[in-house]
Amino acid sequence: MKKQAKKILVLLMCAAMLLVLAACAGENAGSTAGSSGNDSSAANGSITEESGGASGELKTVTVAIPTSYDLTDSGEVQDAINAITAERYGINFEFLFINMGNWQQQSNLLLTGDEVDISAIFSTPLATYVKNGQLVDLTDYYAGASDDFKGVWTDEELRGTSIGGKIYAIPNMRNFGNYFGLNIDADIAAEFGIEEGQRLTFEDIDAFFAEAYEKYPDRYMLAPHGTDNIMGEWSWDGLGDTKYLGVLPDCGQTTTVQNLFDTDDFQDFCAWTRKWYQAGYIMQDVLSNTEGWKTMIENDKAISSLDNYGVNGLSGMIRTVILDAWSVSNSYSALCYGVNINSKDKDAAWQAMEILYTDDEVSVLLNNGIEDKHYVKNDDGTISFADGKSASEIGYAMADLYWVTPYSATSYPLDVNGPTFFEDLLRFNKEETLLSQGFGFAFDITEVTDQYTACSNVMDKYYKALLSGTVDIESTIAQANDEFAAAGLQDIIDAKQSQLDDFLANQ
Amino acid sequence: MQTITTPDTAIKRKKGKRARLKMSLALLSMMAPGLIYLIINNYIPMAGLVVAFKRYDYGAGIWGSEWTGLSNFTYLFKTQDAFNIMRNTIGYNLAFILLGNLFAVTVAIMLNFLKGKYSKKLYQTTILIPYLISMVVVSYIVFGFLSQENGFLNNLIASLGGEKISWYTQSKYWPVILTIVNLWKGFGYSSILYYATVIGIDSSLYEAATVDGAGRWKQVWHITLPGLKATIITLVLLAIGRMFYSDFGLFYQVPMRSGLISSVTDTIDVFVYKGLTQLNDVGRASAAGFLQSVMGFILVLSANFAVRKLDKDSALF
């Protein structure tokens, strides 16, 4: 019996090792880029090239980027990039693509040591990162940067990623503001005479739903945008706080901080969703739903969904506008790139940062992948995924995540977004978006942390339930406000107000 | 084999001090790998618990960060939910310990009495399945049962003429629901340990009892249960030490993060997680863990002390 057990054990171990080896053989063994000597020509207005004097050593900079796809070919892309940067700048890149779901946990652990040099700031506010001492003050680095680099963002925009007057991160390329509107299934929209880009009010939508419901009673009129929440946010600016404990309502066009539940914006919105919930336009299980809105509409389970969007395209549906494009105070700092305080070589990290924003070749590789393997160019200047594959099948799908990488504007847009996508995006950001009056403000939670955690819990209880119309508005808000009062919401609001006043005074 | 003389005299006569030393060294050497591992994995990092009393700065590291006294602990008490989360954590754990062990012991004993080799194996395998399913997937399954529109329970209720219940918004059902889910998920696994102990009980004892005319129930009461006593006490004591911890997946995922029922589904761990996601506050998170450990420790020491008084051998140490 023992012999048999031993045999089986050995067999299993061999099987396991074979499996791992076989699978690994299919992988490309990413070898490090050919290290060439590091002499560079004199720098003149371009990126300071590493003329490491006598050393000629290759410096490795690790960059952590969030992603939502399996990037199986990231090693290849990294090699291609290093083939360029090693020779041109003496920098070797190592890209750490981390899944967004794991981002918070993994990036925090990475930042305790020197494993990463440049990291995205994502999922937690920039202010938190700075408060925890995780980032390097980049003000001096920026002052000494190349002209190319300084030309990417205006000083005004950099205020969006500064805390206390010091630059802690560099913004990345995406839409900083959002339109808020209703996405409607294209066929249904055509049936009921609603056009792309049309402006709608809630009353219009109500009438539309009533008509559509008569014809399609087995479908939901409104699918939840956030699977378990009708919509994540609307016309209130949380001032950098995703729990909305104290907001600037009215698209940020005021400077008085208020309790979200007391604002008209919120109460009006909830009144509508309450009406729709009770009429059956919204699914009864909305709070426990796990399906995405797009899937639901494509499968004829729903006909429309609220959405926030910039200039990106959408297939099979039309977009309408309810709120004109506006941006919240922390729009720039919600996703940006900074340098780890524990980085081994901060100078090299800064240099790498400049490369990521100014080198076109690197940008195309990082944002699109390798030509013909991951994408093919179309005649109109856009690209499509190679071999007709979709984003989840292709080995490198960062083209679909143009809004995550540091600077994608110098790469090629995807077919679904159109050839002028990046130009539109830049114009959208600089000209078309209404800025909240609290732009650039970051709330410092330190004095009120205890109240903050207590109020966070209260907000978690009621926010989604109220927004989705699942409970009676008045009584629930009254109940919530009682709990808020006990938890110290007023302290938070007062603190926010005084900090905001100081911030605005120092402009 | 030689005839055996009484062990004590044998040792004293034949071995002596040097042999005893050799024996001790051998035993100690056996423990060496484990000791090294525990020191590296558990004890050295324990020094990091000081971060519970500091404002952790990533640049300064654990030792360079500044002290803040007890301020990292206040957030656990300044909320009016403090009572709720305490009550929930302790309440659920008590219910789980009681019901869970009762159920597992019963199943183990029943398995033992079952005749039929193949049916025993089959049942043992199938009841382990719930343990293998991850809690998030379990939450999807529970949703399949409790969904308001299409859930099995609601369909059943509707077909019997009743009104559908919105399970995820009513607090009153959840203590029962969560207890059932926890029992369902764990009983197959917990019964393994008890079963292994039960089958170790000397069968000659049962034979003797049958000869004496004792029925099934009497046998269980007088033979099986005492045989399990040590195991049960050990497991219960260990569980008491974890009284202030909870299964995060169970309390965070299964209620589908519905806010309306959180007053009965939030435990300390869930509260800490939800409160700190935006803050990334290592000090505060560590403070919560520290408190949970200390309170659990005090509790288990007291329980162990009580057990020691009653039955010295059964105590943990």
Added chain:
Amino acid sequence: MVNKKIGGQVVLNIIFILLTISAIAPFLLLLSSSLTDEGTLVREGYRFIPKNFSFTSYEYLFQSGSKIFKGYGVTLLVTLIGTVSSVLMTLLFAYPLSRKELPFRFGFSFFVFFTMLFNGGLVPTYMMWTQTFHIKNTLWALIIPGLLMNGFYVIMMRSFFTSSIPDAIIEAARIDGCGEYGTLFKIVLPLSKPMIATISLMIGLGYWNDWTNSLYYVTDENLYSIQAILNTMISNIQFLTSGQSTVASNVDISKLPSVGIRMAIAVIGVLPIMVIYPFFQKYFVKGIVVGGVKG
């Protein structure tokens, strides 16, 4: 008398059949949703019998081919090496603890027990393993931290040794000239088969189900276990729909693995255990041979 016995067996069987149904039914639900096509799942929800049979979820999984196979390979390797090492370490630690002759016995027991209650926390542990020992992104990161020796199993084994291995047998071995190691491996071990099988199973399950070590210590996709893959997928989707990051609402969730696929991964994570477990059960053999000593 005979009737009673049969009657008892029937009752027992019925109870177990009910328990089995309650345990399997949800699994069948899982299985059937993994075999249904996406559209039907969205429209109709979960059912016990798939309405529209479809293998698309499994096709998707095995088409990203190397990932799942690699995951299996990693999981198998880690579980095997981990379980064997861990059981060995636990044995070596628990046996001396059960001997009254061990000096500082109480101290060592407490030493182990204390680790079950107090924990330095994630950050210090992480720093220890990555900065001092550099195990990040290696296979060891999946085997060593936290799982290699657990106080719980040490205590269980110690209790077992003290209550089930009579001193007489140990003394006999010593008198025969067996050293401590010899006693442990030649005499005690064969007598402890049920306990060792049990502990191996539990430790093995611990390794099989673990995904937190992957989360903390591994960023290299090649080292992801099956559970880590499943968990990453699910956390991705939960994060993106939680509203925690307003920017992340840009992600098109419909491109991420659907419910059917997540169910399929859950199924393939469970199946191997179900296959191996009966193999373990043969070690739950009745009776320790207490009759090694006469009189």
